[in-house]
Amino acid sequence: MVKKLIAGNWKMNGDLGTALTLTREIVAGIDADPRLAGTCDFLLCPPFVHLARVRANLGQKNIESGSVMLGAQDCSEKDNGAVTGDISAVMLADCGVQAVILGHSERRQGHQETSELVKAKATQAHKAGLIAVICVGETETEREQGTHFKIVETQIKASLPDGANAENTVIAYEPVWAIGTGKTATPEDVRSMHKFIRETIGNMRILYGGSVKADNAADLFSTENVDGALIGGASLKSDQYLGIAKSV
């Protein structure tokens, strides 16, 4: 069985104390249930400023085995230089990061990020040896108009750099209308979109994101081509996050 990837996107939440408490609770929960490491890979994506301290609390065994990975929420499309406020992929790798979320809808919409920019960022991530977790997904209007497959296909084709493969790239399908709204896509919505993405990208992992909780995760994980979850709100509560993993 391919392990499910349980990715927590903490977004811009929590002070250092909260981040460390959450990390310790999650690591303790994983360590206490050896079955989890056999069924899931874990990825924690705290805000930039907490990355190094969170890493120091992941536990040597978890880091060495790769069962708990550290991720960032963005990186620059540039190598280095006069780019005030940005963080390069190499800097992330240097502080122990293994993966980076790119093209989240909150950046596509809030920061006008195009798929071309996401592709340039993913190229940097790959050069630095990071896994790029590339987010795609349609808006509510696009779904109502029936253009969701076309939108997702266009985003994937324009966002994935040459050389993207199952080792260095994960796709996260996050319908924008399901993010933070409590609305989850129906099992049929998820099944048909993940099948479509699978046919487009081959064997890369495909995560579902959008209001994933401990009580809806089992249905998601039993859906074909759902290789894990990208979790926002529920990843900020250790019992919810671990509950999602336990439902694999």
Ligand code: 13P
């Ligand atoms: P929610 O789980 O809060 O809906 O957020 C999903 C998300 O955006 C993860 O990247």
